[in-house]
Amino acid sequence: MVTFEIDGQQVQVEEGEPIIKGAEKLGIKIPTLCHCEWLEPYGACRVCTVEVVMGKRHRMVTACNYPAREGLRVLTQSERAVAARRMVLEMQLARCSTVPIIQELAREHGIEKSRFGEGTETCIMCGLCVRICSELVGAHALCFGQRGTERFISTPFQREGEEGPCIACGACVDVCPTGHIWMEDLSARKGQPQDFYLGPKSAIAIPTQQAVPKAPRIDPDACIYLQTRGCSICQQVCEPEAVDLSQHDEEFEIEVGQILTTTGFQLFDPRKMSQYGYGRLDNVLTSLEFEMMLNSTGPTGGKVLMKNGQVPRAIGILHCIGSRDENHHAYCSRVCCMYAMKFAHLVKDRSDAEVYQFYIDMEAYGKGYHEFYSRILAEDVNVIRGKAAEVTEQMWGDEAEGVLHIRCEDTLVGKFRDIPVDMVVLCCAIEPQSDLGNMAHILGLTRSPDGFLLERHPKLDPIGTNTDGIYIAGTCQGPKDIPDTVAQAQAAAARILALIAKGKVLIDPIKASIDAEHCSGCRMCNSLCPYQAITFDEEEEVSVVNDTLCKGCGTCVAACPSGAIRGAGFTDNQILAELEGILI
Amino acid sequence: MAVKRLHLMVCAGTGCVSNKSMEVKAALETEIEKHGLAAEVDVIPTGCNGFCGVGPILLVQPDGIFYQQLRPRDIPHLVEEHLLKGRPVQRHLYTPPGEKGTIPLMSDIPFFHAQVLIALRNRGMIDPEKIEDYIAREGYQAAAKALTTMSPQEVLDVVKASGLRGRGGGGFPTGIKWESTKRAPSENGTRWVICNADEGDPGAFMDRSIIEGDPHSVLEGMIIGAYAIGATRGFIYVRQEYPLALKRFMIALNQARESGLLGEDILGTGFSFDIEVHRGAGAFVCGESTALMASLEGNVGEPRAKYIHTVERGLWNMPSCLNNVETWANVPPIILHGAEWFTQLGTGDVSENPWGGSKGTKVFSLAGKINNTGLVEVPMGITLREIVFDIGGGIANGKRLKSVQTGGPSGGCLPEELLDLEVDFDTLTAAGSMMGSGGMLVMDEDDCMVDFARFYIDFLMAESCGKCTPCREGLRNMNMILQRICDGKGQEGDIELLEEISACMIDAALCALGTSAPNPVLSTIKYFREEYEEHIREGKCRAGVCKALITYKVDADKCSGCTLCARACPVNAITGETKKLHVIDPNVCDRCGACYDACTFDAIIRV
């Protein structure tokens, strides 16, 4: 600790800390323009110039980086210090006469107008942007160009956009005191969270309002630290030290007796059907994005809003995007018709917008569903039978009714129609997760031709699989709505609990067993077993049968080239004895 | 090696080389061959002699005969006369300006006579590309003495006692800098020594000349310094625009390594040290210590605050001792001959306090309106008058001296009244100028002091790094004000405004470039204020330099109608027929002064 004096008041700071720290403690305001507590002091703007006295020696120094020394006397209001600051500000004002922060500081120092003219520069050369980008972010995407009066803010080798090193984190924009740097539309850039992204979101955020646990999560694609090893500011500000950026993904092995697979679905990517303009046209949303928007805890607080913040005049809801389509998925996704009707109902409830539904068939089969359909018809929702052909931007005529056009054939009246709307919602197909194949392989499950997991029997055992102890529930098995999913999941839970409650499993006596003496370790049987009951013991170098899984089908018995596998109750002697019994 | 009768020292400094001294050398070699003299006569290329204005220079040793302005076609006659018949050729000897008689001996020529050579001790005497030549003239004896017979502390004590102060501009006592570097804590014991060979002052070539003429003297200085400080690695920061200096350094480094004077276990003493050369991209500001180190690290060459000194945390945050080329070159003679020898020359008393005086010599580059331009090494304490009139041979063309500018772009202009000022670090600073790295520019009555200040402010504006507001914006605004004064649009209060900006720069700029940048303005205001006032109040430039303030007219009584002026005018502003009065159209006239120079009847007048 060193003790020193600012304008007659004593203050203590840590050894090596600058004068300004002491001034902050005392509440003495020293103006700064290039100072930022997260960055190394730079000492460029010089508006923090103060006079210091050490013994008999007077000196002019900058408060933001001059290390306080024991016994130092600092004069922030001495004639020399004020004169130097005033002149610096007057010259800054001459350079950037329109920049508010400079105007304000100059005015505080009694300068209304600079004697050196009125320049229209907006960069004050504080270097905050350059420094935050290299020191904190670590991207080194900004630099100064030229020198002297020609100096300007630039990018290395003037490379910008995609080819430059900018990771679009926005730190420079945030730190720039004048607005000289701004963000371009970043939607196509790297490092920006894309999925279900409807509004501002930071790299560390609580993912949803009802998230469990209700803790922030780091998005690895947007986190600066995970990209450049810079920043780590969240770790620095978190007082309970809950953020640990050094953590890695870890793999655990847990031994279990039964597995319930509930890996869900993913939404069909409507970019594959470019005729609907998703990703290209503003205000074309997927059903999931629209669902988020309608949620009262969502980004718009449940209001239906266009990108420009206005309420749409008409909305088109397009069914069967990627479903019932030979080119993508032949199946019906089952839930779209009903949620589309719910959308229509909510839109009608919350705004005056017209709603158009474009459908192939209205699949309202469940309990109370058809009644709901009748209700929305009564709410004046327009339903048009016919799959939408394309969505285009309004190119001609006025935009009185909408900025997007939906073209389709109305098959009930046999006419082509062209409907102007402001917003389009695409009811995208439910499809298997892209890595479901991998998962099926790990668990030894089979898949049906549509890509979903195959149940043991469609009617008699819709939750079991060919492997005992592994069950499936929900949309990993096929498209279904929430009530169906819950029912299936509860059934699976009951099955699992029944087994646990029993404590013991009764298994068929018919089993295969491998004679370790004769097994050559060729592993041929491992992949042949339809129930994944045979594993290889790496240590003993022989194959082993899991008694609980083995159904005694005998495939392996027949296949083993060494004749090492025997079916229990089916040894040669036993079969011969049986034959004997029959024949005699 | 056979002893030769004569050594022909051909100057191979950059000035003489561009005046074809290498062709002179080739011609000499051919002629010598032709006359079968190769066994008795040796031709040796040397570093710059400093008297570049009269190059190419040939010095015949051991007689000390000085030939100047030689052309290759002069050589056959010269070889025949001097080498064969022993008669110096009169018409190639030096004649002082305005005199008739020649001066055959180099040592008698006034330009050389008053000089004392320490840093330039081997000037014109050795082939800079041969380490043997350097060793033959006491080279590396100092290093050997220091490493084998003295402790590092003893070396340090000698340098401290010598009162040597930095020749790069600041004049900081070298011994104290070495001591602070030695004492600064370093975690792993790493310390660096660095040689500042950036030499950014326009028109200055002291450092280049030392490196090109005697690179080993710098290396030897650095070896001794490293030993005293305990550094294991050295860096030379040399500007890329000095290709010859760079080449000489590389050759010298290799020779020193081969001779066991650099590298592991130097001279078997167990002390290891090596030097690396770094090429700078050539920015004036990179001569500043912190900017130089930033540049050396591979960062942008921008200064940083020196509240923590570079001797504590410099290059890569390690204790670093940066000295100028000339400073390093001064070290070996000091070690060899002792501190007392060095303190005999110079001003003040440094026995108690190294700031008490300026000892030894200083190299200056003399330029401007002076008869003998070139490089001179003079003892500290010599007066400006001696430099300008005795060594420099007075003002050219019989004009009157107006001012002497010292210290490079951020130095100041001293008036004629101060000619008897004894030149040392402190007197120059007290007079509002500075020693700087040794530029000296002489101005006569044809130089406008306002225009001159504007010129230097222009230079600094382009060379400032632009990091801090006072320097960047201060120079911009000073330039704007000076420009309007030169354009005849100056306003009352402009002088005070210049002073106000200067005060802010001195108090608030980040590095010494900014804090010293107002010097040209302040010193000209201090000593030549009336010139500023004339520009502003009367729209008059007494030197006739500021174009907006002058007009050219034809004196009707004197014009003979010779048409010379009309032919000289590049913009065809002059009309008139042969033998008739000529007239200048002021609307077309570009005020270049070509007619003024062309007229042989003094008929063009400048008002």
Ligand SMILES: Cc1cc2nc3c(=O)[nH]c(=O)nc-3n(C[C@H](O)[C@H](O)[C@H](O)COP(=O)(O)O)c2cc1C
């Ligand atoms: C703008 C500026 C330019 C400088 N340029 C040089 C230079 O070209 N060469 C040099 O030796 N010193 C230069 N200096 C001085 C150096 O900062 C430093 O003081 C010097 O190299 C230290 O060596 P010395 O103590 O031997 O003089 C410059 C200083 C400033 C402020």
Ligand code: SF4
């Ligand atoms: S762009 Fe903004 S942050 Fe960057 S130097 Fe200029 S004013 Fe400062």
Ligand code: SF4
């Ligand atoms: S004083 Fe000039 S050269 Fe030095 S840091 Fe400031 S702008 Fe750069």
Ligand code: FES
């Ligand atoms: S805040 Fe200290 S120099 Fe800018």
